[in-house]
Amino acid sequence: MLTSLRQFVEGAVVGDSVPRLTRWGKSVPPALIWRMQEDSFRRTVRYAARHQKFFAQKLAEAGIRAEQVRRPADLSEIFTTPEDLLSHPPEDFLCRDPQAVFETTGTGGEPKRVYFDHQELELAGRYEAAALYENGVRPQDRVICTFDAGYWISSWVTYFACRAMGAFCSAVGKPDPRDTYSKLRLYGYNVIVADPTWLVSLSEIAEKEGAYPVKLIVAAGDRMTAAYRKYIEDVWKAPVILGYGSTEMGGGAGMECRERQGYHLDEFNLLFEILEPDAEGYGELVVTTLGRRVMPLIRYRVRDVARFIPEPCACGATLRRLSPIKGRRDEMVVMGAGNLHPAIFENLMRDVAGISTNWQVAVRQEGLHDVLEFRLELTNGVSSSAVEEAVRKNLETRYPEMWANHSCGMYRLAFKFGPRGALGQGRKMKRLVDERGT
Numbered sequence: 001m002l003t004s005l006r007q008f009v010e011g012a013v014v015g016d017s018v019p020r021l022t023r024w025g026k027s028v029p030p031a032l033i034w035r036m037q038e039d040s041f042r043r044t045v046r047y048a049a050r051h052q053k054f055f056a057q058k059l060a061e062a063g064i065r066a067e068q069v070r071r072p073a074d075l076s077e078i079f080t081t082p083e084d085l086l087s088h089p090p091e092d093f094l095c096r097d098p099q100a101v102f103e104t105t106g107t108g109g110e111p112k113r114v115y116f117d118h119q120e121l122e123l124a125g126r127y128e129a130a131a132l133y134e135n136g137v138r139p140q141d142r143v144i145c146t147f148d149a150g151y152w153i154s155s156w157v158t159y160f161a162c163r164a165m166g167a168f169c170s171a172v173g174k175p176d177p178r179d180t181y182s183k184l185r186l187y188g189y190n191v192i193v194a195d196p197t198w199l200v201s202l203s204e205i206a207e208k209e210g211a212y213p214v215k216l217i218v219a220a221g222d223r224m225t226a227a228y229r230k231y232i233e234d235v236w237k238a239p240v241i242l243g244y245g246s247t248e249m250g251g252g253a254g255m256e257c258r259e260r261q262g263y264h265l266d267e268f269n270l271l272f273e274i275l276e277p278d279a280e281g282y283g284e285l286v287v288t289t290l291g292r293r294v295m296p297l298i299r300y301r302v303r304d305v306a307r308f309i310p311e312p313c314a315c316g317a318t319l320r321r322l323s324p325i326k327g328r329r330d331e332m333v334v335m336g337a338g339n340l341h342p343a344i345f346e347n348l349m350r351d352v353a354g355i356s357t358n359w360q361v362a363v364r365q366e367g368l369h370d371v372l373e374f375r376l377e378l379t380n381g382v383s384s385s386a387v388e389e390a391v392r393k394n395l396e397t398r399y400p401e402m403w404a405n406h407s408c409g410m411y412r413l414a415f416k417f418g419p420r421g422a423l424g425q426g427r428k429m430k431r432l433v434d435e436r437g438t
């Protein structure tokens with residue numbers, strides 16, 4: 001296959017240097033990014049039409065010829081879903097012999113399997129290296145990566161990133177934080193790459209016994225709350241930068257810059273779409289892999305809900321940004337208040353005094369009307385009316401559109417209070433449930 005526009009431009013401008021890749025990646029004009037994406041997208045579609053049984057069949061069913069496809073919309077309703085990956089044998093997606101396989105941590109049941117070759121992993125590492133470089137990591141730094149190893153991709157890509165940069169790297173799986181704490185001084189690590197909850201455990205030890213000098217902490221972003229982040233930063237006196245990605249996207253799909261206002265997306269290797277965006281631009285993220293040839297994924301439904309941030313970033317990088325993930329498509333409830341995600345209610349309840357952390361919001365139906373019912377446990381003598389007032393006030397100030405829909409009668413608010421433990425203990429309850437029609 002002839003060199004793609006991206007490979008040509010990158011080869012001419014960047015070569016093997018990570019600093020040059022970083023500078024180039026920050027300054028590519030959006031029009032050139034779009035041309036490179038379109039070129040890579042067309043090549044990927046034609047390649048997959050010839051080599052991938054699953055996609056070839058989809059094209060045939062839809063009566064679309066690969067040669068006619070220039071951009072994602074030309075594929076109409078053709079997507080690849082997580083369910084497709086689970087229900088088809090790997091042969092239906094494999095286009096050439098793989099050299100590595102990774103699994104996704106699903107919510108129960110069979111894991112999804114995604115195949116790569118070594119070159120694809122190295123390329124993913126190079127782009128992660130550029131993102132790390134942009135955030136201040138240099139060849140003389142020492143990186144410890146404690147992402148779960150096993151069949152998970154992230155620690156491999158981080159290892160390849162450090163290799164591309166020439167930095168010291170220990171990708172050691174997920175050890176006991178106590179064990180890592182003792183190694184921080186021994187090996188002089190000054191960059192930590194890890195999961196949020198593991199970082200909290202490590203930070204609790206460091207808070208009691210003293211933190212070592214660390215220049216940067218990189219965390220998988222989709223499970224990091226603002227409270228965790230602040231705590232970890234306070235303990236280490238170092239910035240926490242979030243990355244976003246998944247096995248299907250080949251590890252990293254985007255990383256924050258020092259502005260920390262959304263993830264700068266890797267638009268060189270992935271093409272992103274937001275499906276059926278609502279009034280604020282939020283919809284399901286859809287991704288096409290642009291460079292992978294072992295198991296390309298075309299219009300893969302990520303199931304995460306987010307939006308593009310169209311405004312230019314203060315850091316000056318031209319790469320488009322993605323908002324923090326608002327929730328999962330399958331957790332979203334559509335009702336009279338709008339499209340609801342559990343994250344909305346986390347944000348509503350976070351500073352309401354007098355309730356336990358165990359709460360639930362249910363969407364019910366009464367006659368022809370939707371009811372948004374808050375089920376709360378009272379804890380320390382704050383009256384139910386004061387709690388209700390606080391929730392209403394947060395709704396009005398933090399989600400004015402939802403409040404406006406309430407004011408014009410599109411749904412009703414209801415509150416149900418019980419003592420601590422009333423909602424059940426010991427299990428993690430679904431924050432948002434749809435009980436209409438049950």
Ligand SMILES: [Zn+2]
Pocket residue numbers: 257258259264313314315316317
């Ligand atoms: Zn930026």
